[in-house]
Amino acid sequence: MNTNDNTQVKNAQLFKTRVNRIPNDEMAKVMKNPWDPLHSSDWDECIPTAICLRRIQREISFILKDSPPGIFIDPDPDNITKIHALIVGPSDTPYENRFFYFIIRCPPDYPFQPPRCRFMTTANNTVRLNPNLYQNGKVCVSILGTMTGPSWAAGLTLESVILSIQSLLSENPYHNAPGFTKERRLGDSKAYKEMLQHETLRVAVCEMLETTNSVPQQLREIMIKQFLKFYDYYIHVCKKNTDKDGQQMMDPFSKNCGLFQYSSILTRLQQLKSELESNKCYSEEQQQVDLDINKNMGSSVNIALNRPSDCAIVADEKVSDNEGKVKHDQDEVKEEHGNDIQSLNLSENRLTYLC
Template identity: 40%
Template sequence: MKLDAPANDSFDDEITAIGDEFVDEEVEGPVDEQFAPALDASWDSSGSDYETFNTNGGFSGDVAEGPAVPEFLPLSDDAWGSSDADVQTWGPLVEEHPNCPDTAAGSEIDDKSSGRAWNYWDPVGYEDELASPHCVSRVLRDLLDLTKDPLTGVYIATVEHDITRFHVLMVGPSGTPYEGGFFHFLVQCPPEYPMQPPRVRLMNTDDETVSFNPNFYDSGRVCLDMLGTSNTPGWSPAYSISSVLVSIQSLLTDKPYFNDPYWSSDDRPQDCEAYSLVVEHETIRVAVCDAIEACLNGSSLCPPHLREVMLNLFMLYYDKYEKAVESKLELTGTDMRDPLFFQTYERGDYQYQTLLLRLRKLKGEVEALIKARGEDEQ
């Protein structure tokens, strides 16, 4: 999927990203005092439509700072909310994703009014759905809570004109096969939110060919009770956007094989290790190399701010990427077996030698970009 139109920067002053830095010291900024009254007013505006709310009662002009991201790239002013601070965590908004509904059997519902069939769990395809005032108010409150209590390794950028749709960049935690991977989720809160759960889709699955986790399907579907995407729906209106993101993040474990309910931690240790190898390889191939290449060539589906976050963090994680690949070069050409399905993985074999070359090439390109931007600012 590619975006056909350039990103729209018309709402640069809105709060559009929430995140934290990669470095050990965590920096949390205060919430602007003027932001809270705007949120409170939204709860009293149930009679207004979304367009009016978005224009007069939204985030515009009210800034809440979250933890910072280390700045390696000399970022342009239009990519960040302010040039007064060294690094900010909000950026410009972007247009909707193109329509690309999943067609897996048994996972669709019919929209008779439009004659189209959508996956009930998939935010892609619901671009024209109108947000309710109550949904908007609740989402605003949830996002404000995230500015006060940000999640480690999570960055958020909202979609233009619709605060109920947003992009989430989740960085794989250290000590796991996902370490340093950039996992891009599209989230939409339906009009019934919080009575109904958000719709969530993992966007970077290499054209629906890669499953990073027993709970992350290659279609992009995230299988969680609280999302209503498992056999035991468990959503509660007491849950929030933060609750959903924490639950998704908890799936990025050091032994993802045991996320499958059929296996316990005492079962098949050799299969657990084999599955982690597959996940690590595909994380570096798809969630690192493919993701950074897309940022550099302009084909990334992430908003500009999240692209900058990825480029910055790529340089910070680079040594770990290279070390992980170099330690497994001897596996190049061997079968990539997925033990969850007892078959050779679709990708065929491990490509560590190719990954090493790709990583080094990408490092050079990012360094060249940093140098070019520095020269432009002089």
């Protein structure tokens, strides 16, 4: 067994020892939701390995440098093993241009164990927007160990996890559920898509933007830009479906279905646009004010640098006065000498004449 193998064995033993030290009540929470990155007391007690930290840093850098379309991440500033991810729904799906927020956390022995992931866009655990995305935030993906199928392997990455989740946001998500490859009732797939189109607009656009702290600030700025870019599309979807208002929505995977309310969503979207643009204008005006202040300060500094001080002015005046006095004295000397020379010349002429 080489040195690296010994190190890995020791790290695994240390990990198990620390897990065994966790109080029973905390472990009960972990075991109740072993998939939840927000309740990971078993990981809190462990120090991430050097391999773990290097691997996470490399994978984050790779995604930030060349992120797949519709995927944005923001590493947690206080814990590099925790990553905030935003997925913008793919085109031609009931998730198109909606915003879906996930929290991913890597284990201390990453990449030898899979990350944990929680879906946060659930309107306070009240809606299920996909057969594989539960109301309580559980994300059912086989590589995360939360459903049957291909399991995690050390060669997989954070990008693999996010892309697997993004693939759930498909054109016909009804068929994502095990045993639902065919419709159990005629029209279920269409009814489900219509419900999702409404609920994703309500929750994954309106609520996500109306709640200012729904995501980290960097991801919120991305959402605002995307919202303004796709605003006309959102309005088009609402106006196209206002005839459904008041009708019952259908969801084969949940009983908590309300009524279509596209007119209400339309009003919320319009209000959001107005508020966001006002904030943007205010921000731009404030930036211009700051810029003007900086320019004025810069001009004042330049003027101060180029303008002599009061002491310098006084000194220059004194020098000028002294120069004037010197010149006046010189002129007087010249005038006196001139008179002397003139008198001397007259005397010489007289002598010449007498001789």
